[in-house]
Amino acid sequence: MPVFLNAADPGFSAEFAALLGAKREDAPDVDDTVAAIIADVRTRGDAALIELTARFDRLELTAESLAFSAAEIDAHCARVCAEDRAALELAAERIRAYHTRQMPEDARWTDASGADLGWRWSAVGAAGLYVPGGLASYPSSVLMNAIPARVAGVERLVIACPTPDGVVNPLVLLAARLSGVDTVYRIGGAQAIAALAYGTETIAPVDKITGPGNAYVAAAKRRVFGRVGIDMIAGPSEILVIADADNDPDWIALDLLSQAEHDESAQALLITTDAAFGQRVAQAVDRRLETLERRAIAGASWRDFGAVIVVETLDQAAELSDRIAPEHLELCVADPEALLTRIRHAGAVFMGAWTPEAVGDYIGGPNHVLPTARSARFSSGLSVLDFLKRTTIARMTPQALAEIGPAGERLAQSESLEAHGLSIRARLDRLNRRG
Amino acid sequence: MPVFLNAADPGFSAEFAALLGAKREDAPDVDDTVAAIIADVRTRGDAALIELTARFDRLELTAESLAFSAAEIDAHCARVCAEDRAALELAAERIRAYHTRQMPEDARWTDASGADLGWRWSAVGAAGLYVPGGLASYPSSVLMNAIPARVAGVERLVIACPTPDGVVNPLVLLAARLSGVDTVYRIGGAQAIAALAYGTETIAPVDKITGPGNAYVAAAKRRVFGRVGIDMIAGPSEILVIADADNDPDWIALDLLSQAEHDESAQALLITTDAAFGQRVAQAVDRRLETLERRAIAGASWRDFGAVIVVETLDQAAELSDRIAPEHLELCVADPEALLTRIRHAGAVFMGAWTPEAVGDYIGGPNHVLPTARSARFSSGLSVLDFLKRTTIARMTPQALAEIGPAGERLAQSESLEAHGLSIRARLDRLNRRG
Numbered sequence: 094m095p096v097f098l099n100a101a102d103p104g105f106s107a108e109f110a111a112l113l114g115a116k117r118e119d120a121p122d123v124d125d126t127v128a129a130i131i132a133d134v135r136t137r138g139d140a141a142l143i144e145l146t147a148r149f150d151r152l153e154l155t156a157e158s159l160a161f162s163a164a165e166i167d168a169h170c171a172r173v174c175a176e177d178r179a180a181l182e183l184a185a186e187r188i189r190a191y192h193t194r195q196m197p198e199d200a201r202w203t204d205a206s207g208a209d210l211g212w213r214w215s216a217v218g219a220a221g222l223y224v225p226g227g228l229a230s231y232p233s234s235v236l237m238n239a240i241p242a243r244v245a246g247v248e249r250l251v252i253a254c255p256t257p258d259g260v261v262n263p264l265v266l267l268a269a270r271l272s273g274v275d276t277v278y279r280i281g282g283a284q285a286i287a288a289l290a291y292g293t294e295t296i297a298p299v300d301k302i303t304g305p306g307n308a309y310v311a312a313a314k315r316r317v318f319g320r321v322g323i324d325m326i327a328g329p330s331e332i333l334v335i336a337d338a339d340n341d342p343d344w345i346a347l348d349l350l351s352q353a354e355h356d357e358s359a360q361a362l363l364i365t366t367d368a369a370f371g372q373r374v375a376q377a378v379d380r381r382l383e384t385l386e387r388r389a390i391a392g393a394s395w396r397d398f399g400a401v402i403v404v405e406t407l408d409q410a411a412e413l414s415d416r417i418a419p420e421h422l423e424l425c426v427a428d429p430e431a432l433l434t435r436i437r438h439a440g441a442v443f444m445g446a447w448t449p450e451a452v453g454d455y456i457g458g459p460n461h462v463l464p465t466a467r468s469a470r471f472s473s474g475l476s477v478l479d480f481l482k483r484t485t486i487a488r489m490t491p492q493a494l495a496e497i498g499p500a501g502e503r504l505a506q507s508e509s510l511e512a513h514g515l516s517i518r519a520r521l522d523r524l525n526r527r528g
Numbered sequence: 529m530p531v532f533l534n535a536a537d538p539g540f541s542a543e544f545a546a547l548l549g550a551k552r553e554d555a556p557d558v559d560d561t562v563a564a565i566i567a568d569v570r571t572r573g574d575a576a577l578i579e580l581t582a583r584f585d586r587l588e589l590t591a592e593s594l595a596f597s598a599a600e601i602d603a604h605c606a607r608v609c610a611e612d613r614a615a616l617e618l619a620a621e622r623i624r625a626y627h628t629r630q631m632p633e634d635a636r637w638t639d640a641s642g643a644d645l646g647w648r649w650s651a652v653g654a655a656g657l658y659v660p661g662g663l664a665s666y667p668s669s670v671l672m673n674a675i676p677a678r679v680a681g682v683e684r685l686v687i688a689c690p691t692p693d694g695v696v697n698p699l700v701l702l703a704a705r706l707s708g709v710d711t712v713y714r715i716g717g718a719q720a721i722a723a724l725a726y727g728t729e730t731i732a733p734v735d736k737i738t739g740p741g742n743a744y745v746a747a748a749k750r751r752v753f754g755r756v757g758i759d760m761i762a763g764p765s766e767i768l769v770i771a772d773a774d775n776d777p778d779w780i781a782l783d784l785l786s787q788a789e790h791d792e793s794a795q796a797l798l799i800t801t802d803a804a805f806g807q808r809v810a811q812a813v814d815r816r817l818e819t820l821e822r823r824a825i826a827g828a829s830w831r832d833f834g835a836v837i838v839v840e841t842l843d844q845a846a847e848l849s850d851r852i853a854p855e856h857l858e859l860c861v862a863d864p865e866a867l868l869t870r871i872r873h874a875g876a877v878f879m880g881a882w883t884p885e886a887v888g889d890y891i892g893g894p895n896h897v898l899p900t901a902r903s904a905r906f907s908s909g910l911s912v913l914d915f916l917k918r919t920t921i922a923r924m925t926p927q928a929l930a931e932i933g934p935a936g937e938r939l940a941q942s943e944s945l946e947a948h949g950l951s952i953r954a955r956l957d958r959l960n961r962r963g
Contacts, residue, residue, distance in 0.1 A: 177942050180935035187932070191645060194637070200629060209879070210626060210893050215872050217906045231943050264942055300906040319761060322906035326754060341958075347951035354947045386946045429923070436919075437650050444644070444923035447955060451948040452924060455936040458645050459920035471652045471735040471757035473918040483908040484871075485894035488864070488879035489887060497622070500615035501890040507612050507699055508666050511821045512789045513886040516782035520882060523776075 095399030117358040120308050127283040127312040134287035139294045145284040150257045156295045161277045169263040184456045185236050185271045191458030192244045195477045206496045209488040214481045216246035221289035223304035226255035232268035237461050238303050239272030245480035250274050255281020286313035290321045328465035329358035333419035335410045337426045338367035346377035351451050353394035354387040360398040364410045371401040411435035418469040421450045440469045530834030552793040555743050562747040566722040573728035580719040585692045591730045596712045604698040619891045620706045626893030627679045630912040641931045644923040649916045651681035656724035658739035661690035667703035672896050673738050674707030680915035685709050690716020721748035725756045763900035764793035768854035770845045772861045773802035781812035786886050788829035789822040795833040799845045806836040846870035853904040856885045875904045
């Protein structure tokens, strides 16, 4: 049974704090192992990559077979049935349409001093997407990472995806093709991250690495951060549903379970204004858990980290929601727009009972790579901005420099940075001699 | 003497690669020390902070004196002369005007399926700015960090700035006041970062930490990343000047020295189409080094990491510049706009000989917190976006769900995420029963 809390209870504040602070994941300390693997790939390149892939994935590669050939990808894609292909194509199209709207504008303007200012966006040159192998090899994640990169204008887009025992998910390759990925490498783990960051004889280095992975991949991403850009380190999935009594308990139960089934460390929370409704949802969860394929995982998540929280008002719900800063937030209430205005910290919001969170995982359009572990307080889901960077632009006229330069010189002197001041002064002196 | 390279020489490619790969900074490994300090502050809060400040800054504080009082700030600000105040005010105004233009737009739209999609930006709740003490305690950095945070709408904005032996730079306090900073704490080092990230009895935790610092501060920021957001870890400063022969060698020399004087590990590079001009700039640097206050630092930087690179064409210059991906790039050429279109990777660009880089450090308007160490390939300077996060929004109508839901269900099944699929199916079944 999950925790039942009532915001009106005297002990609520402490119980809620305990829920927020619960450590859901014990990441193993693999940092030394990862450091050694990265050093090995930096030193020995392809040879290390091939050796490590043989050891960890039981797969014998050569420099030539590190990447799938076009013919191999063709053959795998041909195995995908028409219905799956159509679903992936619809998802790709909708994700592309959403992310295309995110493209930011360049700007240039001239201010009152005559200074010409602005900025310009440009795409990262090359990006590498990590795609886990085995059970967590999700084609939807390929779309969610690769399409924003392509929309941003990234020139070279590659995937690293381990294929243990040579097994590959054909949908992953089809998603890569639909997203415009250039190359798919059959490599995984810390060795793949090292190859993407530093390059080998066969694999050119990239500038940015995104995508989920296990503890080794996460530790390797942390280590190469700075050499290349990385996305956030993802934690276990979370959902918060805020629901009034006017909902089908079974729908809400399924929405909670759709995150709980990801991982035993996932967290599914319900905040409701109606205690009896909360009970009905919990009963519906139990019923669904009797037959759900992933009931062992979803049941453990719900038992260990699930909670039903009863509040008096939706204002209270919004306040608690902001303290949770959930990755996914469903507003299953009569007026979700009104409630949304009171919410500040959430990765993605799903408005109304007809918008199950799963829509956002696949075909809504917004990205499903979202901030976990309360990081929606300070970070955003993946977007085209993750594959772009901004160059600021400034151009002074002699008149503009005459107007604002002396203040710059003064500040340089106050910071004892003489050459800074002199670089302005030398120009001002020329103007004064002219004047 | 710095390196002189000519792109036409047979050995150029290797020499240029060596220049790019030169390790300029040997960061000491302080990670264990930093981990212990963070653990101490998490466990003992204010008491640890007070003890560590006594040890490292030779300053006895109490919980009450951790922060400057308003009266103390008043008294320090009153020590600032009118000229320095006016210069800071002009800088603040110009930085505010530039960053106000960066505020991104929210978006909502309805697509062909009837799905209502969009996103909304909101500010981080609380931000902490680290400001180094002593010689590198720069008021300009306070403006560059605090103003974007305030423009973004951050509610609580605090500074941590160590005051070794109780010495404080009054300009830092004035800059904090002009930027709208709420509280300035007299703490520094890893202990300050720990207090900002985790909070103590007196200091409420923040959501985002930005600002430069020494190796301890940088290691602490890396460690608390995830708990809070951080900005990039800054490396030593860099400038690349691309100049044709039609420039005053002394201006260019001063621009190079304005970065070289920051740090012995700073790097100042000149690319020119005229070898004789390159020689004249090097001579001008030597002349200026005879008298420059910070000649020991600037001279070491120029000798060890400076370079003059001669190219045939500006196209070649642009190509090399993109491989360098400089933090600061000056285009001192007849047509800087034309050259800009050929540049892709740079933190900030300064257009034409009347725009010395120092303008950008103080009063141009753009931010001076910029990507170093080739990270302009994948990251941007500080901006209002660093203090904002985006929540995506999706709202399905029953009709929209009927149109796109089946594809989502299909993809969920293909990923063996049954509850995801069922959460869509339960709603589609209701529609079908209605229909």
